[in-house]
Amino acid sequence: MPYWLHILIVVLVVYVVISIALYYLQDYMLFKPEKLPKDFEFYYENQDIEEHNLETRDGATINGILFKSKSESKGIVLYLKGNSKSIKGWGKFAVDFTRHGYNVLMVDYRGFGKSTGRRSQKAIKRDLQVVYNKIKERTNEDRIILYGRSLGSGFAAKLASMNNPKMLVLDAPYYSLTKVTARYAPFMPLSLLIKYPLPTYKWLKYVKCPIHIIHGTNDNLIPYKTSVKLSKVNPKLTELHTVIGGGHKNLNNFESYHKMIHEILNSKPQDIDLSTTSIHVTHTSKPTKTKA
Numbered sequence: 001m002p003y004w005l006h007i008l009i010v011v012l013v014v015y016v017v018i019s020i021a022l023y024y025l026q027d028y029m030l031f032k033p034e035k036l037p038k039d040f041e042f043y044y045e046n047q048d049i050e051e052h053n054l055e056t057r058d059g060a061t062i063n064g065i066l067f068k069s070k071s072e073s074k075g076i077v078l079y080l081k082g083n084s085k086s087i088k089g090w091g092k093f094a095v096d097f098t099r100h101g102y103n104v105l106m107v108d109y110r111g112f113g114k115s116t117g118r119r120s121q122k123a124i125k126r127d128l129q130v131v132y133n134k135i136k137e138r139t140n141e142d143r144i145i146l147y148g149r150s151l152g153s154g155f156a157a158k159l160a161s162m163n164n165p166k167m168l169v170l171d172a173p174y175y176s177l178t179k180v181t182a183r184y185a186p187f188m189p190l191s192l193l194i195k196y197p198l199p200t201y202k203w204l205k206y207v208k209c210p211i212h213i214i215h216g217t218n219d220n221l222i223p224y225k226t227s228v229k230l231s232k233v234n235p236k237l238t239e240l241h242t243v244i245g246g247g248h249k250n251l252n253n254f255e256s257y258h259k260m261i262h263e264i265l266n267s268k269p270q271d272i273d274l275s276t277t278s279i280h281v282t283h284t285s286k287p288t289k290t291k292a
Helices: 003-030 087-098 121-136 151-162 177-182 200-204 224-230 255-266
Strands: 048-055 061-068 075-080 102-107 144-149 167-171 211-216 238-243
Touching (some): 061 121, 075 151, 102 121, 121 144
Parallel strands (some): 075 144, 144 167, 167 211
16 A cells, blocks of 8 residues: 555545544533532622423423512513523523613523533523513513623524524624534534534524614633624614623623623614715715816
């Protein structure tokens, strides 16, 4: 056997082995769950909470916490968290919404916290739709805000595309999870291997409510340019909010982030009479000549 052919076979075998490993191990690489015992008691200082369990049609349990506003509720924020830990830790961020008069519901995906069941993209999407339907039983859709953080941004976009919430807020979103993975494995056939492609950009096309995208300029995991690109998918309904210097996990440490949340939650969209603006004025490329 020629030496070059031997090398080629070795390379192909290694490539196939890595592809197989990527397919079967991606759940462990993508999800970093914190599991909690069934008798774990949630506690948050100065927060009024209710714990809820939802049984799914395939026998899984989805665990969640409802954080109640101290004032009369303006609505509810369904907060879809990132890929790590559990709502035990993520619950600390509920205060950013309850302080504005909104209740907040956080749920753990399958295999996180007290939630059970076999995890898949289809199963998680189905679970979250059931959760959304339960919220609709208690309040009108025009009082529901979907907030998706990192991994949760894709699921939030999907929910918004299938329903009619008051607004959609995406925090450090990705264009698609396949694109994110491609940065670290550029030579792999990811379109065939990825179990969780989560094509946020596809779902955003069908969203009919206002879309707010928040992203930090120093995000090294999901680059800021991703949100710039996403903001062009459904531009008439989308507003991009930039946290200068913000990274992927520290936007809550920036005053500008909290100002953005305040404006998003409390401002009302206004129609502008464009006929009274300079929207149709264009700059000429050449200076006009004037007669002497």
